[in-house]
Amino acid sequence: MSVNAYNFKETMNKPERLAPGHRMCAGCGGTIAVRSVLRALHEGDKAVIGNATGCLEVSTFMYPYTAYEDSFIHNAFENAGATISGVETAYNVLKRKGKIEGTYKFITFGGDGGTYDIGLQSLSGAMERNHDFVYVCYDNGAYMNTGVQRSSATPMYADTTTTPVGTKSVGKMQNRKDLASIIADHDVPYVAQTTLLGNFKDIYTKSEKAIYTEGACFLNVMAPCPRGWKYPTEDIMEICRLGVETCYWPLFEVDHGKWILNYEPKKKLPIEDFLRPQGRFRHLFKKGNEELIEQFQSEVDRRWEDLLFKCSRDR
Amino acid sequence: MSIKERLSGNEAVAYAIKQINPDVMPAFPITPSTEIPQLVANYIANGQIDTEFIPVESEHSAMSAAIGASAAGARALTATSSCGMALMWELLYVAASNRLPIALALVNRALTGPININCDHSDSMGAKDAGWIQIYAENNQEVYDNFLQAFRISEHKDVMLPIMVCQDGFITSHALANIELVEDERVKAFVGEYQPENFLLNEQMPMAVGPYAVSNYYMESHRAQVEAMENAKQVILDVAAEFEKISGRKYGFFESYRLDDADYAVVIIGSAAGTTKDAVDELREEGIKAGLLKLRVFRPFPADEIAEALKGKKAVAILDRSETFSTQGGPLTSEVCAALYKRGVNVRAFSYIYGLGGRDYTVEDAKEVYYTVKKATESGEQLSEPVYIGLRSREDD
Structure with a gap:
């Protein structure tokens, strides 16, 4: 597999495989993630797109219209991994029996609800069986489709509708689950964490690698949700940049077991820079809550050090 | 000439699967249906069939993967019992509403509460309103014969519904009985190849499966399922009449x-x-x-x-x-x-x-x-x- 030199203009001018006219919110990070991943499919290659129930599904395939140029399957909320397992296996059999000829790739999308939580078993099974597909989690850190309920991907202290901030509550009490590590521990060929950045080279390169690496691959894409995170819609790229520059959302790959750090900020920004623009963390900036921000910072630091260790170990 | 054998109900179903040689079988073990996927895995391991077996991590994933495989254009099936079927529950409805002709070898077993591995019909009867065709058997011969007829019924263009072929746990699934098998070539000719009209891997025409369809289309989709079920009546009788010609055994409702x-x-x-x-x-x-x-x-x-x-x-x-x-x-x-x-x-x-x-x-x-x-x-x-x-x-x- 060769990754050609990245050309921003050429990449952005590729025909859209998620057509306009769907009903996702303006500025939705999930939609940008899907379009970014699908751009990495080589021209001429066909794909079957899978999808767990969520915002993306109910807004892109409202009967009788589909926004996808490719074949698409939605089954239920908790079984996107198993569903694409069946599709990929069918492809192998039908190809072997000479019933189909073309080359197909299999890409499944799920939000953090369908991936970290209700669909984790199904995902784990599909990863362990090493079906040749890519699972893309567009992680917006809560159950956005049902109205911003906490998930195991929700960061600590976030204000959600099931962890509301109140006189006796400072938001979600638990840390987020580190799903990329969990999937990497399935010993799959390729796992990467990315988000929407600059010229989109990071997400493009990782998507291409994931799609064209044989076996089960996993992409975790931080995909901000302006409604759930409560920031001005047009600020999405800045929010993503701050996520990376504060080391809240590090960019890394686990390529055949080898941990690789893709970006190390020259000057790691304080976590406040990421938290401050988001309404879901507004309460942390009230007088007397300084300690909560310190705790948040120390958790970010702990995870960052752990990542640096893994990556230096494998260097 | 037909072949005289002595098989348990599970062995009879597995033998029917071997003769049909379907494309994809995801399955998860549960008593008393476990032998069926085991036997199929053995046929595959010895090159006797070219079915792909998916050793899924649960029955929920078994039905989910069967739905994916069937939508992709493959002939798909699974086997389960009792709580295994209960875990598939949500997906039984999905399979039926997507009009996917999946076959399910159900070995009837009591649903838990208290846990019980023996026969009753609470599993399939609980699923009676899921939109699946349900056919039951008195003995090993009947479950074998029903399974050979299953895909012909479910894949009929006027039907396109999933089908449950049920037998009584242990009573028929594990008891040996004399049975007459139909010759491989006759089974092959009778069952035929699955040729779906629309499927995900159709290179000429992509397809989208599993839409969001609320009040303006949901009711029509259900009505269409009822019509398919109505059509299934004649198809069941026609397939039985054709089966009688190759087996000499007569079936009706x-x-x-x-x-x-x-x-x-x-x-x-x-x-x-x-x-x-x-x-x-x-x-x-x-x-x-x-x-x-x-x-x-x-x-x-x-x-x-x-x-x-x-x-x-x-x-x-x-x-x-x-x-x-x-x-x-x-x-x-x-x-x-x-x-x-x-x-x-x-x-x-x-x-x-x-x-x-x-x-x-x-x-x-x-x-x-x-x-x-x-x-x-x-x-x-x-x-x-x-x-x-x-x-x-x-x-x-």
Whole structure:
């Protein structure tokens, strides 16, 4: 597999495989993630797109219209991994029996609800069986489709509708689950964490690698949700940049077991820079809550050090 | 010439799968259906079939993967029992509404509460409203024959519905019986290749499956499923007629056993029909005109035909092997009574529950049903229904 030199203009001018006219919110990070991943499919290659129930599904395939140029399957909320397992296996059999000829790739999308939580078993099974597909989690850190309920991907202290901030509550009490590590521990060929950045080279390169690496691959894409995170819609790229520059959302790959750090900020920004623009963390900036921000910072630091260790170990 | 063999019900289903050589089988083990995926995995391991087996991590994923495979254009099937089917629940509806002709070899076992591995029909009866065709078997021969007919019914272009081929856990699944197998070549010619009209991997025409469809389309999609179920009636009979030509064995919606001139009829599903037939024979010797209606096809429900067959009987006892907790008996009772009432067939009907969680049902039990029903009909006596057969009393322990 060769990754050609990245050309921003050429990449952005590729025909859209998620057509306009769907009903996702303006500025939705999930939609940008899907379009970014699908751009990495080589021209001429066909794909079957899978999808767990969520915002993306109910807004892109409202009967009788589909926004996808490719074949698409939605089954239920908790079984996107198993569903694409069946599709990929069918492809192998039908190809072997000479019933189909073309080359197909299999890409499944799920939000953090369908991936970290209700669909984790199904995902784990599909990863362990090493079906040749890519699972893309567009992680917006809560159950956005049902109205911003906490998930195991929700960061600590976030204000959600099931962890509301109140006189006796400072938001979600638990840390987020580190799903990329969990999937990497399935010993799959390729796992990467990315988000929407600059010229989109990071997400493009990782998507291409994931799609064209044989076996089960996993992409975790931080995909901000302006409604759930409560920031001005047009600020999405800045929010993503701050996520990376504060080391809240590090960019890394686990390529055949080898941990690789893709970006190390020259000057790691304080976590406040990421938290401050988001309404879901507004309460942390009230007088007397300084300690909560310190705790948040120390958790970010702990995870960052752990990542640096893994990556230096494998260097 | 047909091949004479001695096989358990599970072996018979696995053998049918071998002869059909389907494309994809995801499955997860659960007693008493476990042998079916094991045997298929062995056929694959020895190069006897080229099916792909997906060793999924749960029954939920088994049905999910079967849906993916079937939508992709493959002939897909799975096998399960009891709680395994309960875990598939949500996806049973998805398979049916997406009009995917998946076959499910169901080995009937009681649903948990308390955990019980033995036979009753609470699993499939619980799924009776999921939109699947349901065919039941009395013995090993029938489950084999039903499985050979399954894809022909479900894949018919006027049907396109998933199909459940049910047999009684342990009673037929594990008991060896003499069986006549159809030759491989004849099976191959009879079952044929699956040629879906629309599928995900159709290079000429992509397809989208599993839409969000609310109030403006949901009702029409259900109505279309009902029409497909209606169409399935004729297809089931046509496929049975064709199957008779290669096997010499005759099938319909139900089997009538000494029913035509009977005064008292029992309606029952599954292996207990064999026990009841012995009771009928003994009662006939005693001069009681007993008869039996053994239902084979529960979905679609052959209401017209059942009402016609029971017309003019003095009484009918409907024996259910699952509870509804409605306090009015089991699901078969409800459906048979509705069929009779709607067609103006005024036959007194009695509701019985038997065999829950594998409780024995003997020839003596069956005879007792006829005696009781006859006596109550003649005297006008009311029974406390549903009547439970073979229930322990407090004094028994």
